[in-house]
Amino acid sequence: MKKTTILDLVSRKLAPFMLLFGFYLLAYGHTSPGGGFQGGVVIASGVILLVVAQGVDSAESLFPSPALSRVETLAFLLFIGAGLTGLAAGMGFLGNPFAQVDVQAVPRVGIVLVLNLIIGIEVGSGISLICLRLFREE
Amino acid sequence: MKHRRLLLAAEVTVLALTALFLFGALRGQHRESSDIRGYIIERGSEETGALNLVTAIYLGYRAFDTLGETIVLLIAVTGVLYFLMSAEGKHEEDDDT
Numbered sequence: 001m002k003k004t005t006i007l008d009l010v011s012r013k014l015a016p017f018m019l020l021f022g023f024y025l026l027a028y029g030h031t032s033p034g035g036g037f038q039g040g041v042v043i044a045s046g047v048i049l050l051v052v053a054q055g056v057d058s059a060e061s062l063f064p065s066p067a068l069s070r071v072e073t074l075a076f077l078l079f080i081g082a083g084l085t086g087l088a089a090g091m092g093f094l095g096n097p098f099a100q101v102d103v104q105a106v107p108r109v110g111i112v113l114v115l116n117l118i119i120g121i122e123v124g125s126g127i128s129l130i131c132l133r134l135f136r137e138e
Numbered sequence: 139m140k141h142r143r144l145l146l147a148a149e150v151t152v153l154a155l156t157a158l159f160l161f162g163a164l165r166g167q168h169r170e171s172s173d174i175r176g177y178i179i180e181r182g183s184e185e186t187g188a189l190n191l192v193t194a195i196y197l198g199y200r201a202f203d204t205l206g207e208t209i210v211l212l213i214a215v216t217g218v219l220y221f222l223m224s225a226e227g228k229h230e231e232d233d234d235t
Contacts (some may be wrong), residue, residue, distance in 0.1 A: 094201035
């Protein structure tokens with residue numbers, strides 16, 4: 001496959017913004033449309049753009065698959081850990097201890113924001129892991 | 139030629155039915171009101187801390203369901219990677235022999 005300069009340049013300029021938009025969706029999933037799963041898929045699509053346009057090896061040097069699989073497992077453990085904080089605060093598993101705090105300056109999202117970030121990182125790393133493996137197959 | 143025309147007619151029919159369904163579903167005039175909907179609109183963001191009511195439901199009231207989805211995703215990724223890795227190993231074995 002012949003790689004043109006346009007594809008090379010556009011993918012290199014566009015991929016960081018796609019990753020940034022994915023993290024924006026994660027961080028603002030509690031106030032605006034978006035959330036963990038969608039943001040994670042947008043992050044994974046940024047990785048897939050890098051894979052398609054720059055090749056698997058250069059994408060893998062940026063996102064090594066052992067690190068991605070470790071991040072995914074760690075994110076799942078963090079999800080359970082974040083659920084246990086609600087248990088420790090006396091609200092039950094996966095409860096939001098910050099919802100009761102009545103502080104206007106501090107956003108009351110608390111655990112919802114954390115769970116959104118964790119889910120997004122897990123979905124993004126998982127899907128980009130599958131896609132890295134699938135693209136390397138050929 | 140006739141086959142192609144038939145296919146075109148089928149496509150148009152499917153599109154028209156989809157448009158009809160979407161028009162009916164997305165008009166936003168759901169007359170039936172339920173208690174749970176009023177409750178969530180009224181107290182949802184207050185109880186869970188999320189302004190977005192969709193997030194309030196899937197990470198607030200139904201966070202346990204989301205935990206299940208995360209487990210499903212983890213297991214799916216693990217399974218796909220297992221099968222891809224084993225296929226790769228087999229391929230290399232075939233190359234060796």
